[in-house]
Amino acid sequence: MNTTTGTGRRGRTLLVAVVALTLTVVGAGFVASAISPPPAHQQGTVGLKQVGPIDEANGFPLWYKDTNNVKLELCLDPNDSNCIMGDVPDPTKPVSFPDNFPDEAFWSAAETSIDYGSGTAQLVTAVEAAFAGGPAKAGDQVSFGRIRLRASGLVDNAEYTLTHPFGVDRLTAEPGAFKGINMTEDIGALTPDGVFDQTLGSRPGPFLKWDPAVAPAAPAGYLGDVTQEHAVVGSPYNTNFFRVEGPRGSFTGSTQLCQDPGLGNDPVALDDCIQTNTFFVQGKLATRMGVQATQASYSTSGAGQMLDIFATSETGQQIVVKGSGVPQTRMREDASRPGRYYARVLTDGPPPSDLVVTNVSDSPATVDHIAPSLFGDKVHVASAVYDNDTRTLTIVAESGADGATLSLRGDLPRVTPTVAQGRTTWTIPNLAVPPPEVTVTSAEGGSDSDDVVVTGGEDTALDVTAVITSDATQVQTNQTLTLDGLASAGTVSSYAWSVTPATGARLTPVGANGSSVTFVATAAGTYEVALTVSGRSSTSTARTTITVASPNVAPVADAGTDLAGAIPTSTVALDGTASQYASAYAWTQAGTDPVQVTLKNPGTANPTFVVPASTQPLTLTFTLTITDVNGTTATDAVRVVTDPGTVSVASASYKRGNQEWRVRGSAKHCSASNLMSIYWNKPAAAPVLLGTATPALALGVCDFDFRLKNTPTALRPTAAGTVTVRSAYGAESGPSGFALQ
Template sequence: MKKKLRRLAVTAGVTVAVIAPLAGTAAAVVVTTATRQGSLTQAGPLAEHGFPAWYRDSNGVRLEACTTLDDPLCSTLPDEVPNPDAPVSYPDNFPGEFFYQLAGAQMTLANGVDFGLGMDLEGAWAAEEVRDGDQMVFGRIRIRFDAVEGTRYRITHPYGVDDLTATDRGVNMTEDIGTTPGAFGQALSSRVGPFLKWDPSIAPAAPAGYIGDPGVEHRVVGSPYGTNFVHVEQLDTASGAVVADLGTTDLFSVQGRYATNSGVDIDQATYTVGSDGTGVIEVYASSEPGQSIEVSANAALGFRATKLRGSNGHYYGRFPVTGSVPPGAEIEVVNSSDRPVAKKKRKLVDVVRVTDARYDADNGTLTVAATSSDADATPPQLSVTGLGPINGPFTGVLAPPAAVTVTSSSGGSTTVPLTGSGRAFVPDLPVANAVAVAGAVAGQRVTLDGAGSTGAIDAYSWTQTGGPAVILTGAATPTASFVATQAGTYDFRLIVSGPGGASLPVTVHITVTGAAPAVARAGADQSVVRGRTVALDGSASTGAETYQWRQVSGPAVTLTGATSAKPTFAYPALTLPAAPGPNATYVYNNDPVVLELTATNPAGASTSRVTVRPVAETFTGLTVRYRTGNNEWRISGTSNLLAGQRITAVLGGTLAGRVVGTPATVDAAGAFSIRVTGPNPGTIRTLSLVSTTGGQVLGFPVTVTN
């Protein structure tokens, strides 16, 4: 059972690793269940292989890593080790993956399908090869079984409830939480935990020192929801109602070994040396409470093996040192309570204390003062990260960091926040920008526009500085105006002000010409496909204060913006003859639309006309056939206009006769066709066509066959 579950975790399908959300090859939803009672709570000290020596859950259970091959109740797989015939060792002969907890359940569902569930706390390598710094531990939930694509299932298991919809690969869901190398605490947020272990009320009991025997299926305890079983249900895809109960099991295979070793971490190791060459080494370590933690003898530093003082899992020691501490010197701390003894080494560093860290915003200077605990004859160099050695204030600092880190050439470092001083900042001076419309004419109102000014602006001030005197309206607003009573050059100055002060003044010059009637220019004639929007443009008119457009002739149109320089209208589609006809009063009107623009100012007005013609439409490849045997018409052809227009066929040489069928729509290639039964043409042997875009053919010959 153990081997089968592990193979499932390694070889089947594609694993999608995530930090928080659920992922996999089945559409998956984690269903909210009862309040969770328990989880993983702590990752232990790092062992010599760089992984936590153990993980602890909320029930106080600590499980260590199963990394060896010599314990059948807590083993890795032989093919995970480069040389399975040699002892496991780090880094040369270490497994590619291993487990703190390996738990799973398998059963055959009511429909005959094999179901597999894995619930593991797994150690592995980010790049799938043993490399220091790539260690990661993640909690994994994996559910797999064959299923028809689109079917929906609910799986209740010890670590929650999953609502899964099968894909073309069946149900194949993997959730991995904690896949960031070195971030061993991420696994505490996974759904795995507390650890599962054999139910002690059910014989046989678990082997001493283990949560169970992975080769024997057994009932378990430990579910944070009290669901120490697996239950699989098929649901209605839409409503979620249960449509089939597919199976339940409360038998699990579990592997895990209770941690007997506690390990040890060195949290800090520093030294202090005075000018007389004497000093102390301070060591801070952590492990489980009640451990025998000691520093190993170090002849180079001059002290013997000495025990650290402990309380609540924290351990501390002070040890004498005489003379300079050699560069790169390190100490070793051991947990002599462990078997084998846990050992950790750490380089000694000095203690850096920052006595001053301040920034003067007025002068742009950053002052940092610091000391090192290494005060012998050759003190270390202290530097500020990103700025350099401390040899006095740092100048020209426009924007300091929120905190500074002082590092020592002897390895120590510390980070402290900055304290700032200086005058409070205010907004920059605003920048004035003034423009005026060109081509002003005496008698017109001229607008001065300062809206393009930038910065924090509270006030605008327009002042006339040259030219004939005028009455300025809106002098304290972004947009001022005046009426020029005579020709000449007019000068105006704009100043804007705000919390940053007043801007530099800018001047705008306006040349006003003598009064002359407005000159209307309605724009160039146009050709437009009927049914589309036409844009007119009279902006080339000069001296105009008002615009007025009107239609002179052609099919009636509705102008939008008739009093603006650029109105629009929709060129109306041509009206087709009404079915079934005949239509004696039908009038084909494909005349152009003629419009007139009147431009006006106080000195007078003028007009200009523009003609908008419909684009000419032609039909090619026409065939018109009538079969007397079945009274059927077949009409087809191609238009040069690709406008989706409609085409109507009419009996005879005019458009006033009977209509044949219903209008045909021209397709994207320009083709059209009409195939319809009746009407009988009698003795008429011609047919006419007309389109909504103005195309027409009159009196086209009809080919009559049986």
């Protein structure tokens, strides 16, 4: 069993950390801000701590900081031997955004692997920059923290414990010929919105760095040399190693067996545990703190304009405002919220086009241009009140710019406002539903929003409507039938049941509120059951007819119609509700079926099971046996035929220069759950899992595109060979040849 997996930038499934977002609208532009999640470890106290200002040169944060106050910048120098990054379109030219920019880069990365007789275990951790749509593109910037765990050649269905610097993961090895674990966890700002705080909730923090007590020392300005393995420190749990524990015999032949027999599943054996204490580490210490203008607005001041400018940076920086016609002004820092800066400056005209905030503490100085479109007059919504009795919405707003024309934004009826003493008032009558908030914009570019306050009395309660639900309408004498009124609409305060004729049948309440009853008739005939529900201001009655047959009538079993095309991993519900006079249900599967499944709730009319994966379609047969109140039985069978689909490989290659695998193909079933697993049929060894890809539908074709960059040594072929692709549903393609380039 593999959880969320991924590899490369394409064919990847991302695990998204859900973080509430708020939008603060200021001036003509807006600044998105996130509710930062706490660090991932030790009750939210240890991990990643802060994200730096956005670098206007590429749209990514200049740095991330951990709870040890270590700040790392994004490694973007292809000539820096201590940096790893994605390919740039033209390696002969300098990195520039977006035309010659890598599709992925890293603030931090740490990787290690362990070889053993049957396979390789690998750990990758990183804080990564990438693009949601693939290649570099403005507006598509994303960031995330990654934990990737891979291990091949393991014991089928066995559980393994993987301990690493950022936690413990317990995973079950995928069964079949291609045994292994492949788990990737990406948590962060995976939806492009210019906000990167969500990555602070990911696990790869604090940053791992070379252990200073072990020679050699890390290169100056870096956490380590990415080309050399080295002991590390930084784990919040003091687990500065990568260890895999499992059943006895899992790692026979490894030179990195644990020396403590107490580790692993077997109390005596040593070949149930492997461990390494060295990692390849990347991390470049940030040399610039940066600055980012976050808000800007203006208001009329005599014949000029007063500009209010807000910015963020690291605490203790010298931030100044510059621009034509604006006196150079140093911004002051908010002592209660370090790293927040503010300045008020006066200009004779509109905000200049060359207005910037500059961090002169940086070398070279960091500059963030304030686009004129960011500015607007100060708009304030004084009140927004909806009267529920009169259905009238009243909004009052004002602007800091004299004579500014204000407008309502959003899907509201157009009305002519009144303007008096600098305030604009909109009165909107006959509004059936109030908006949760209103936004007022100015022709000068300003904007403000406020929640709508609702006054007045409550709405009239809905009339109630009685509804009776029942498993059947035909029963035998002395057979118990349950009738339910919970589907009744409206706010029901009481339920009243009755049966006609009253002789020969009885109703017994079920539960405390009487919403359900059981019906039993001692004589054959036709009975009418009535349910009257009462609400706050109304009542409603529903009726249903129940036909009671003689106790000697034969039961009839109906297992439903045969089902074809059941997709593996989906859940199928069998249906025996059309059976007659069933007092008990019992479902069984044919023992001659090629695969046995687990039926959930086999003693009900509608049991379920999960369709098994298989390389070929399977025919599964299920028999329903019903028993009536007299003990008489009846049977019926239903067949379910599965469809694992097909997989094909269009091209496969390994590029030695880039150390990159590339496998493309198509699948019949296009679903995020139909993960494609790509295996290299390694010569003289068991097939090795390279990674996974998620198929995607484009122009009516379900394709997958797998890429593995910076391939680990153990996965690098030296000659052309073959690959095999298997879908999560069981379909398989291969062996298919790959080219060595």
